[in-house]
Amino acid sequence: MSVKGLQAHIMSTRAIPPGGGLLDGIRFLRDPARVRALARQAASETATYIAAVRDIADADPSWTDDEIAAKILDALKERK
Secondary structure, eight states: OHHHHHHHHHHHHHHTTTTTOHHHHHHHHHHHHHHHHHHHHHHHHHHHHHHHHHHSSTTOOOOOHHHHHHHHHHHHHHHH
16 A cells, blocks of 8 residues: 555656646646556655665565565655
């Protein structure tokens, strides 16, 4: 579940430009090709982030992708 949440977070930060608003979100959602492309990009980035966490020396090898994604999302929430 957290993997999908991280992908959604990535998509939401890229779908609407800084300073953008509701109209930008609607334009994004009305362009299926753009949604698909951004979904693929978000899935790829999520996999890259999870792999990077796995490479950290003190990462627990038993962590699942979902647990790692949850930790990333928690860290993002703390930064806000």
